[in-house]
Amino acid sequence: MEIATIYNYFLQTTGIATDNRKINTDNLFVALKGDNFNGNKFALSAIENGAKYAIIDEVEYKTDDRFILVEDSLTALQQLASYHRNQxxxxxxxxxxxxxxxxxxxxxxxxxxxxxxxxxxxxxxxxxxxxxxxxxxxxxxxxxxxxxxxxxxxxxxxxxxxxxxxxxxxxxxxxxxxxxxxxxxxxxxxxxxxxxxxxxxxxxxxxxxxxxxxxxxxxxxxxxxxxxxxxxxxxxxxxxxxxxxxxxxxxxxxxxxxxxxxxxxxxxxxxxxxxxxxxxxxxxxxxxxxxNYIPNNNRSQLLEKNSNKIILDAYNANPSSMNAALTNFFQLEEKNKVAILGDMFELGVESSYEHKKLIEFCFNQENIIFHFIGKDFFAHKNSNSNMNFHETFENFKSVFSSKKTENSFLLIKGSRGMSLERTLEII
Structure with missing residues (x-):
């Protein structure tokens, strides 16, 4: 089907949806596929939930004219977006x-x-x-x-x-x-x-x-x-x-x-x-x-909890952003500083080297208590008195929650998969 024809269908709708459970009235549903799902199987459900049309790429799911059959739904979505951009x-x-x-x-x-x-x-x-x-x-x-x-x-x-x-x-x-x-x-x-x-x-x-x-x-x-x-x-x-x-x-x-x-x-x-x-x-x-812009979503948020001040930057982490966050944290003139750092993901063969390097970056900061969380940091644990290594968040939680944290300034940073915002629950 020509993209211009699909675009005419799009113009009759109230916008795109890719989740059959989150349909607004007269949406255009796009049946995408993933490793563990096939959106074509949910196209009829999307129509029943209020979608006006559904883009599908498997012919057996086309039961009437409300189903728009294309060769590949994802490609159609991308082409539709480019066409719309040019209009x-x-x-x-x-x-x-x-x-x-x-x-x-x-x-x-x-x-x-x-x-x-x-x-x-x-x-x-x-x-x-x-x-x-x-x-x-x-x-x-x-x-x-x-x-x-x-x-x-x-x-x-x-x-x-x-x-x-x-x-x-x-x-x-x-x-x-x-x-x-x-x-x-x-x-x-x-x-x-x-x-x-x-x-x-x-x-x-x-x-x-x-x-x-x-x-x-x-x-x-x-x-x-x-x-x-x-x-x-x-x-x-x-x-x-x-x-x-x-x-x-x-x-x-x-x-x-x-x-x-x-x-x-x-x-x-x-x-x-x-x-x-x-x-x-x-x-x-x-x-x-x-x-008037105030950050949210765990990105460089400055929070207060009880007597503690907290920099929550737990949305994501890589060696560059971790180094920048720590450099800033080291320079802050605050007492009782605590850094809670989670593993950095998607580093491939560089992972071991980058985690070790980050630990070494913290060596001379004797006035800061460090908690390194995750198997990649744990692989480089050492005996420095101000450095604590925890293989899992649960290990960290059992140790950290047993000690009351008061009048401290905390940095919480790690990759998204570490979900270090959970730390807020135990401070």
Whole structure:
């Protein structure tokens, strides 16, 4: 079936659904497949639950004209998203990077929404399914779309760029994330730079942090809008950055006091400032948008519980983000500091080395109590008196909950699969 025909069906609906249990009236259900499920089997249920049409890719499930038969449902979803993108008079900003994508996306949205009707990726729906769903949520009232693109292997960003066709792009950084899939640090740089390649080939524009050597080197032949610290040649010159512990930024006689913790968040804020300035948002509105953004979803949240202050950054972790979070934590002038750190996933053959290296990074911090949780950290346990190693969260819980934690400053950080936000229940 031609994509234009499928698009006409889409226009008659109230939006896309991929879960037959979460159908809104007159949705278009798309029957996707996974290792352990076949969405075609739930297409009839989706119709019965209120869907107007269902896209399927197995002929035996087509029982009437409400079922739209295609060769592959996922491909149809992606093609439908690209087709929809091209029907809209809309500017799209594509965003990727090893760390800080979601926070930066939310900051950009907080700034641009002060002037424009914007829509952005919900949560971290940033993969080969999430990006099409994001695009299909845009409508004729959307003026700027902000699309987060995640990847864990080569050619994935290239594919996502072909789907969303960004007019502008920003790469937050190149860090040690998904090393297993990318094949090492150089693979990460190559994979993320696929965004730059798309922008260059299509005469589009990159936002560039000139303080990042890799960003600077990779964008010399691309249209670019730059920012950096104490460099008047940049489009936006950031004159001062402070963290105590919240990030405070100064530019163009404007001071922004954010609710974000850590120097590693400064460039996320700076990118949002720069993108806002490019699109004509006033400094006053940029300030308002950024100062009213409060992080959630376990990302750099500053919490208080009983007599304790807590930095909860348990959404994800890799060697780069862990190092940045710890560097900031070490510099904070607080007493009774406790770092609760969980294993970092998807590091492949580099995993043992990176976990060992992170432990060594903490060696000289004798005023901090460390709890390392997970089998990868546990494999490198040592006898340092301020370092505690727990093979599982349950082991950690039994030890930690037996001691009352009071008047302390805690950092909680680990990969998503470690679910270290559970620590809040035992503080």
């Amino acid at each position: 809209l008079n809309i500017t799209i900003i594509g965003l990727t990077g090893s760390n800080g994508k979601t926070t930066t996306k939310e900051l950009i949205n907080a700034v641009l929404s002060q002037k424009f009707n914007t829509k952005a990726t919900i949560g971290n729906l940033n993969n080969h399914i999430g990006v099409p769903l994001t695009l299909l949520s845009f409508d004729s009232t959307t003026e700027i779309g902000i699309v987060e693109m995640g990847a864990n292997h080569q050619k994935e960003i290239e594919m996502l760029c072909e789907i969303c066709q960004p007019d502008f792009g920003y790469i937050t950084n190149f860090g040690k994330a998904h090393l297993e899939g990318f094949g090492g640090t150089e693979g990460v740089i190559k994979g993320k730079s696929e965004l730059y390649q798309y922008l260059s080939a299509n005469n589009k524009t990159a936002f560039v942090n000139t303080d990042d050597t890799i960003q600077n080197e990779k964008t010399t032949n691309i249209n670019r809008i730059t920012f950096g610290l104490n460099n008047p040649e940049n489009f936006v010159n950031i004159t001062k950055i402070e963290t105590n512990p919240m990030v405070k930024i100064e530019f163009e006689n404007t001071t922004i006091q954010s609710h974000l913790i850590g120097l590693y968040n400064a460039n996320n804020i700076n990118a949002a400032i720069t993108i806002g300035k490019h699109f004509g948002v006033s400094n006053e509105k940029i300030k308002f948008g950024l100062e």
